[in-house]
Amino acid sequence: MWKxxxxxxxxxxxxxxxxxxxxxxxxxAGCRFYAGYPITPSSEIMERMAxxxxxxxxxxxxxxxxxxxxAAVIGASWAGAKAMxxxxxxxLSLMMENIGYAAFTETPCLIVDIxxxxxxxxxxxxxxxxxxxxxxxxxxxxxxxxxxxxxSVQEMYDQTIQAxxxxxxxxxxxxxxxxxxxxxxxxxxxIKPWVRAFDRKQSKGKPPFDSKDPRQIPPMPAFGExxxxxxxxxxHDGLGIRRTDDPKVHARxxxxxxxxxxxxxxxxxxxxxxxxxxxxxxxxxxGFTARSTLTAVKELRGEGYKVGFMRLRTLWPFPHRGxxxxxxxxxxxxxxxxxxxxxxxxxxKSSRCEVVSFCQTDxxxxxxxxxxxxxxxxx
Amino acid sequence: MAxxxxxxxxxxxxxxxxxxxxxxxxxxxxxxxxxxxxxxxxREMLFVSxxxxxxxxxxxxxxxxxxxxxxxxxIAFATGAKLYNPKLRVMVISGDGDLSSIGGNHLIHAARRxxxxxxxxxxxxxxxxxxxxxxxTTPLGSTTSTTPLGNPYRPFDLCRLVEAAGGKFVARHxxxxxxxxxxxxxxSLSFTGFTFIxxxxxxxxQFGSKNLLESAPKMMKWLMENCVTREEAEELSQEELEGKIxxxxxxxxxxSTG
Numbered sequence: 223m224w225k226x227x228x229x230x231x232x233x234x235x236x237x238x239x240x241x242x243x244x245x246x247x248x249x250x251a252g253c254r255f256y257a258g259y260p261i262t263p264s265s266e267i268m269e270r271m272a273x274x275x276x277x278x279x280x281x282x283x284x285x286x287x288x289x290x291x292x293a294a295v296i297g298a299s300w301a302g303a304k305a306m307x308x309x310x311x312x313x314l315s316l317m318m319e320n321i322g323y324a325a326f327t328e329t330p331c332l333i334v335d336i337x338x339x340x341x342x343x344x345x346x347x348x349x350x351x352x353x354x355x356x357x358x359x360x361x362x363x364x365x366x367x368x369x370x371x372x373x374s375v376q377e378m379y380d381q382t383i384q385a386x387x388x389x390x391x392x393x394x395x396x397x398x399x400x401x402x403x404x405x406x407x408x409x410x411x412x413i414k415p416w417v418r419a420f421d422r423k424q425s426k427g428k429p430p431f432d433s434k435d436p437r438q439i440p441p442m443p444a445f446g447e448x449x450x451x452x453x454x455x456x457x458h459d460g461l462g463i464r465r466t467d468d469p470k471v472h473a474r475x476x477x478x479x480x481x482x483x484x485x486x487x488x489x490x491x492x493x494x495x496x497x498x499x500x501x502x503x504x505x506x507x508x509g510f511t512a513r514s515t516l517t518a519v520k521e522l523r524g525e526g527y528k529v530g531f532m533r534l535r536t537l538w539p540f541p542h543r544g545x546x547x548x549x550x551x552x553x554x555x556x557x558x559x560x561x562x563x564x565x566x567x568x569x570x571k572s573s574r575c576e577v578v579s580f581c582q583t584d585x586x587x588x589x590x591x592x593x594x595x596x597x598x599x600x601x
Numbered sequence: 602m603a604x605x606x607x608x609x610x611x612x613x614x615x616x617x618x619x620x621x622x623x624x625x626x627x628x629x630x631x632x633x634x635x636x637x638x639x640x641x642x643x644r645e646m647l648f649v650s651x652x653x654x655x656x657x658x659x660x661x662x663x664x665x666x667x668x669x670x671x672x673x674x675x676i677a678f679a680t681g682a683k684l685y686n687p688k689l690r691v692m693v694i695s696g697d698g699d700l701s702s703i704g705g706n707h708l709i710h711a712a713r714r715x716x717x718x719x720x721x722x723x724x725x726x727x728x729x730x731x732x733x734x735x736x737x738t739t740p741l742g743s744t745t746s747t748t749p750l751g752n753p754y755r756p757f758d759l760c761r762l763v764e765a766a767g768g769k770f771v772a773r774h775x776x777x778x779x780x781x782x783x784x785x786x787x788x789s790l791s792f793t794g795f796t797f798i799x800x801x802x803x804x805x806x807q808f809g810s811k812n813l814l815e816s817a818p819k820m821m822k823w824l825m826e827n828c829v830t831r832e833e834a835e836e837l838s839q840e841e842l843e844g845k846i847x848x849x850x851x852x853x854x855x856x857s858t859g
Contacts, residue, residue, distance in 0.1 A: 255685050281684045286710040290677030293670065293707075297649075297681025300668065301689065305681070323671050445647045445666040445682055446689050450611065452661050454669035463614075463661055464669075 247382030254280035322361025348585030432460030497530035622817020624802030655696035655723035673704030733807030
């Protein structure tokens, strides 16, 4: 249920890094459990949570690895906590099995992924955005997640709150897909006096794993409430009883877990547009790269070029409808990314116009002049 | 299952899934008898398990909160639940492969942290559910579906492993030693801190069939002949102890009671 709560920090302007802003957003959203394992470039989130959770009466534990970190987060979530972890690519790879478990058991939790230049150990201190597809498809089987993509320290704070609200509202593992550049950038963060927070729906005695209307999210009881809960990663019916050889139960569960996100996607998807009204070329951008895009587009507009951009504040579920509509209005869509075209490939599924992928995987941010050059080539 | 324990079983679950001769049904009953003897309200307990035959002991049979998690991670899931809500009385029940092989790292770290979890490891010395492959607990030389010429590697001594990791309450019994096992489970339930009880539970279907012990009575007899208590072991020579499994309690089992 929605509620209005006082911000944990006094209202005002703060000068924080992106990682510090994530920790403050989590505390403000009501997060009271953190389990994690150190990994560059995300560790400052864990360090700040270690002392902030102590101040607000929450629980912090540094686990032995990422597998146990996400497991402990899921365990705490079923004990009633708003719970989170933060990691980077290699750690996210280790978490994948249990992220699928969280999706299948409809466990709200936040996974912050501060992306670095992969694959493998790659360049641990350098930026990348190569985990977009992994966040969606990393665990086996068919399931949905929600993923947000911040472009500023302000959004690292705001979207952490938004991500917790999505996780609790839709009972789904939710990702904040930051990157090294935004995590270590310091800039002004404005904290408002109040925060809107969603607390998971509870209803005693109701089946926690089914609902007649696939758009409705079943209530989630907690351990210790006398409900004799059955939580399992095996195929289960509405009460949680294992049904591992019934085709109808499996089909219904997998479809409902997908439908509950896809049928609510218009409420989840969060897209920003800039100067697209008369644009002939649009940039489809997200994360830190959207900052360079903004600079490039402003410059070109000043010179009379008809360019604009669509910024994806949420990456999953993917805004196919919005991209499809955009593709009918413009001649070309440029997708600059710090990976080998992960979002460009997704955009091609729904686009009616040419989608041009610009990939840069050198561990550096994509600079405004690079995007400008690519745009001029297309105009 | 004696009807006396019926009140602790989840209504609507007619049977257990265990093979004829499996020790896990005996262990299931003995855990409930221990809880009953301690007059603990089972609805205040959370039972966490991983993947494998033993993970099905509590889930779905126990009429309490049950948390059937991923392979190897039961202790990590349990750690999160227990740390966030310390009022939960958390028992982890899983197999030897789950807790000591794929999940071995979590076992030693939970022992080190002294998290207040009651861990019961049903050790059948083999991967039963997947068809009888060699485990980290399979005796040297035993035949399994992946060691047709005999297991070339030594097994873990799980109790010594947990004790070395800092576990203060460690015990080992076979399901053929029900009274001693119930006593240890009862002690663990009133112990504050991490407890580990290894329970030797025969798998006639997989272990027995590959090691000339194909009938359940033969496996039970094998356990009875090969398990010796710590007291009995003191009377035996090194030669007589060869291949024997020593059972009993280790560490400060009375220490943190209350």
